[in-house]
Amino acid sequence: MTPPPQERHDEVCPVTIAPVQPAGTKQQIADQTQELLERAAGLPEPQRQDLLDQVVLLNAPIARSIASRYRRKGVDADDLEQVACLGLVKAANGYRPDESSTFLAYAVPTIRGELKRYFRDCAWTVRPPRRVQEMQGTIAAAEPELTQKLGHLPSDRETAEALGTAPDEVAEAMSVRNCFSTLSLDAPGSADGGVTLMETVADAEQGYELVENVHTLTPVVSDLDDRERRILELRFCNGFTQEEIGNELGVSQMQVSRLLRGILERLRAELSAPQPQG
Numbered sequence: 001m002t003p004p005p006q007e008r009h010d011e012v013c014p015v016t017i018a019p020v021q022p023a024g025t026k027q028q029i030a031d032q033t034q035e036l037l038e039r040a041a042g043l044p045e046p047q048r049q050d051l052l053d054q055v056v057l058l059n060a061p062i063a064r065s066i067a068s069r070y071r072r073k074g075v076d077a078d079d080l081e082q083v084a085c086l087g088l089v090k091a092a093n094g095y096r097p098d099e100s101s102t103f104l105a106y107a108v109p110t111i112r113g114e115l116k117r118y119f120r121d122c123a124w125t126v127r128p129p130r131r132v133q134e135m136q137g138t139i140a141a142a143e144p145e146l147t148q149k150l151g152h153l154p155s156d157r158e159t160a161e162a163l164g165t166a167p168d169e170v171a172e173a174m175s176v177r178n179c180f181s182t183l184s185l186d187a188p189g190s191a192d193g194g195v196t197l198m199e200t201v202a203d204a205e206q207g208y209e210l211v212e213n214v215h216t217l218t219p220v221v222s223d224l225d226d227r228e229r230r231i232l233e234l235r236f237c238n239g240f241t242q243e244e245i246g247n248e249l250g251v252s253q254m255q256v257s258r259l260l261r262g263i264l265e266r267l268r269a270e271l272s273a274p275q276p277q278g
Contacts (some may be wrong), residue, residue, distance in 0.1 A: 067081045
């Protein structure tokens with residue numbers, strides 16, 4: 001029975017990349033691919049694109065296989081397949097049949113490069129240095145083969161030996177794996193699920209700033225008369241409009257505006273004046 005189409009591939013590729021029945025052996029698929037590419041080379045659009053679409057459909061399992069090696073790295077599997085599909089499409093459009101290398105020899109590095117570029121440019125929540133990003137991508141590509149060869153997940157030292165690098169560089173790259181995804185602030189903040197992460201985040205401390213402001217303003221405000229202090233209280237503590245302040249004090253809004261402007265100018269002048277040396 002043919003599996004259902006994977007619809008998300010339509011979002012990236014210009015054709016529907018759905019599972020197809022095996023077209024034959026690897027050599028037969030390679031021969032069909034080469035024939036399609038050679039025919040497409042001498043055709044105008046859209047006939048050329050129709051043949052390239054067939055190349056993509058024929059080689060889609062290769063793209064999926066490469067994408068599967070990057071799974072469990074913090075990125076959704078469907079997204080990886082879409083990126084690999086995009087790399088396959090680029091390879092089909094960029095390959096020249098008169099080149100000495102086969103299509104797969106050109107397409108596989110292109111697909112891998114597209115996946116590594118996606119990890120480097122799009123998948124990081126917290127962006128580490130470029131050298132760490134590239135090392136992480138290299139480890140991600142090599143780990144499945146090492147795991148199969150060793151029979152267990154490779155240690156940092158085993159990975160370093162296989163890649164010809166230092167264990168501390170591997171350890172540093174492995175430490176950034178969680179940079180691909182973040183927890184929602186609505187997620188449980190403890191094992192019992194009683195509070196969310198948002199509720200465990202401390203609020204910004206405003207006390208120090210408040211003390212400093214009070215300490216700065218107290219000397220200059222104490223020089224104001226009772227009505228002037230009342231105007232400031234109504235405006236900045238109670239949030240009254242100038243009209244409401246006028247109604248409270250029995251004066252016009254224009255008078256309140258002049259009084260408020262005069263008070264603020266005096267305060268500004270006193271606060272900006274040089275302080276006497278102690």
